[in-house]
Amino acid sequence: MTRRSHAESLLPGKDDIDRCRRCDLGARATQGVCGEGNRHAPLMLVGEQPGDQEDRQGRPFVGPSGVLLRRLMAEAGIDDDGFYLTNAVKHFSFVVRGTRRIHKTPTQREVAACHDWLDAEIAAVRPRVIVALGATALRALAGKSITIAAAQASAPRHASGIPIVATFHPSALLRAPDEDAKARMRGAVVGALRRARKLASG
Ligand code: SF4
DSSP states (O other): OOSOOSOOOOOOOHHHHHHOOSSTHHHHSSSOOOOEEOTTOSEEEEESOOOHHHHHHTOTTOSHHHHHHHHHHHHTTOOTTSOEEEESSSSOOEEEETTEEEEOOOOHHHHHHTHHHHHHHHHHHOOSEEEEESHHHHHHHHSSOOOHHHHHHHOOBOTTSOBEEEEOOHHHHHTOSSHHHHHHHHHHHHHHHHHHHHHHHO
C-alpha cells in the first residue's frame, strides 16, 4: 500500500517528452530523458539536464555525475529505493567541439519551456522534500533566481508548498579546482542530502 489515498497524477510519458518541441533542444538531442526511480518516494532530486551519456542511453544520471551522486546518496543514508531522480530540462543542451558534445547550460527560456514537465513529475510523485542539485534546478524549482547559499538560509518552497533543499550539482565536484575544494563541496552535498532525508522521513 502506498501513502496515497486519492487519485494519482500520471508521470509524463517518454513518447510525449521525446516529441516535445517547446524549445529548440528537442530537435538536436537524441531523445528526451524522463525521470526515474520510486514514483512513491518521499524524496525527489532534480538536476539540471541530461548529459552526453544520459542523452545516448535515455536515462538520467547514468554518466560520471550520476555515479558520484549515487555514492554521495549512499553516504547520506538514502536507500536505492528511496528517491525519484529527474532533471529540470529533459533534452541535452550542448555545443559541438571537434568530435565531442560539450554541456551547455540551458537558457532561462529553455528552463521555462520545460517547466510544465517538471511540475507534472512533482504532481505525480508528490515528494515531501525536493533536493535542487545546482543553480539551474534551484531556479526552476523556486521560480526565481536565487543562489544556493541564499536558499540554504531562506528555505524556499516549490509552488506546491514542498520544501526545497539546495546544494551543488555533483558535476561541480568533478570540476573542483583542487582536492580541498572538492572535499568541502562533498561535505556540503552529503550534509544537504542527510538533511533532506531527515526532513522527508519526519
Ligand atoms: S527541453 Fe523540455 S521544453 Fe525543450 S523540447 Fe525538450 S522536453 Fe520540450
